[in-house]
């Protein structure tokens with residue numbers, strides 16, 4: 001039977017077992033919306049801005065193992081979506097973004113709501129397609145899902161002109177897809193893995209350094225198994241939190257620009273780094289020349305060959321799917337692994353570093369942001385999904401909420417996109433309908449996608465918004481305080497709304513918390529009495545609080561500024 | 567170091583811009599770039615001349631391989647290969663220069679493929695270096711126009727780039 005392109009789109013999504021589509025309608029996608037209307041297998045989530053549609057789909061994917069799907073109209077729908085697409089791209093999140101386009105016979109004529117979607121999105125997608133013939137639609141969508149989810153995952157954009165959604169053809173969804181130009185490596189090279197295991201046995205000062213790749217590839221369990229077998233210290237990047245339990249003694253905490261003292265020292269002075277699904281980026285290793293001064297060996301496991309030896313030279317590169325490679329390592333270690341006796345001394349050194357207690361802070365007259373996060377951790381039993389925006393609050397969340405499980409910590413690490421927090425919380429909640437979700441944000445970031453409070457009302461999403469309100473673009477202010485002689489250029493947020501009344505006007509619950517002693521009771525109330533409500537918790541915090549430790553831009557990993565130094 | 571990268575890629579709309587975009591986005595150099603379909607019309611072959619350290623070249627190769635439309639990538643300059651570039655050069659050919667131009671073209675094994683009272687168009691094929699020397703050998707004031715195709719390259723003997 002011949003069916004229309006619009007129907008084909010829906011049928012393909014159904015074949016891919018898509019349950020939720022985040023989107024916003026418009027002229028060029030009206031045929032698709034009409035088909036959505038006629039079925040009830042796929043639920044459409046109407047957001048209030050296309051950026052939020054993509055962010056929500058992104059978090060939907062990050063917090064589950066499903067592919068996020070967004071649907072936007074041509075022109076402004078697409079340009080609004082670009083921030084979301086770039087954000088997902090930088091963190092390698094599998095997404096399929098369906099975009100309407102003007103009819104094929106108008107393309108190139110500056111038609112109403114025309115933009116060069118493929119051109120605009122090209123640098124921030126894993127791949128993109130323009131479908132010019134309805135006969136190619138099903139195969140293209142199949143390819144889109146295949147590419148998004150395999151190898152190093154990433155967003156795929158499919159641009160669909162309106163006439164293609166109206167034309168008819170026979171529909172058959174391909175069972176498999178073969179692409180001669182796309183065959184990601186899966187299995188790691190056994191010889192290399194053996195070499196790695198040899199180095200692990202010889203290491204005197206080892207560290208296991210893990211990133212977002214562990215989360216994305218569902219390798220947390222294997223990693224934990226391997227790490228316990230080795231008995232080596234583990235450090236996670238911002239994207240890797242939850243890959244190895246934060247409460248485990250072996251975990252020395254997050255490393256990098258705002259990493260713990262012990263994590264950064266351990267990383268820097270290690271004689272062997274086992275890097276797993278991480279990419280040695282600038283916020284992690286600081287100045288690469290400084291980092292390169294120490295003699296060490298590096299084993300690097302990653303699905304993406306281009307991540308290896310990009311920023312630091314690697315001795316044993318292993319390209320492959322992370323859990324499979326770890327599995328091989330575990331198998332080889334089973335033959336009786338004996339760590340070098342010197343590792344015990346290494347641990348003594350690490351404990352000494354840990355003794356500095358670099359995350360210490362003083363709770364004074366004002367509420368400290370760190371305190372709010374710690375209490376949130378206690379109140380939620382460490383088991384909530386936490387999304388964050390970008391700024392100081394993001395770092396406090398990463399430092400003080402101890403993630404023991406993967407996919408619980410949802411933030412924009414690569415692009416650092418303010419505004420993701422609330423739409424991220426929405427996406428998480430759709431993927432995990434019974435789980436508590438909190439969005440740790442700042443009064444700057446939350447206003448970048450605040451309109452989504454309306455979506456949250458429509459779908460009754462009981463998100464807890466933890467607004468760490470310092471009246472400042474705190475992270476900007478911190479840099480200005482430290483590196484621009486306190487010239488606070490444009491980092492002060494005036495004319496803030498009354499967030500309590502704002503929340504109430506959308507039909508939610510609002511709370512303003514100003515005293516340290518009210519923090520815990522308010523949180524308890526929000527998570528019990530208001531379990532089923534969205535609660536906007538406006539915490540008025542110490543506006544002078546800064547994030548420490550800190551490795552200033554261009555500095556070496558060991559050249560940390562600690563709170564105690566000031 | 568100068569490198570000649572050969573790429574087999576799907577002959578799809580937009581494939582060229584993906585490669586060109588990759589080079590500009592990551593700050594890699596392109597000295598020349600040529601592309602045309604192969605004997606298999608579904609595939610294009612591209613030759614890029616670039617330069618950079620070994621580390622940069624390693625990244626270029628890896629990043630190219632990551633592009634979904636790219637089927638194969640080789641660095642031709644890693645082993646025995648031949649490279650050729652074609653140039654069309656229009657020169658003033660009047661008076662005593664007319665004979666001189668003809669002589670120069672012969673020395674460099676060029677062919678005069680268009681003749682008017684006052685100009686020649688000379689076709690010359692060779693390595694880029696040879697084309698450069700030809701240009702340098704001429705009186706700059708007599709060169710009216712040049713157009714070069716950029717380098718095409720192929721491996722010698724058994725080195726074959728095919729799907």
Ligand SMILES: Cc1ncc(C[n+]2csc(CCOP(=O)(O)OP(=O)(O)O)c2C)c(N)n1
Pocket residue numbers: 389390391392393394416417418419441442443444445446468470472473474475476
């Ligand atoms: C879209 C976007 N614009 C600008 C920035 C730069 N930036 C990084 S942190 C920050 C301040 C964030 O302020 P707020 O959300 O109030 O959080 P705080 O740092 O105060 O916790 C800014 C402006 C960004 N990351 N994203």
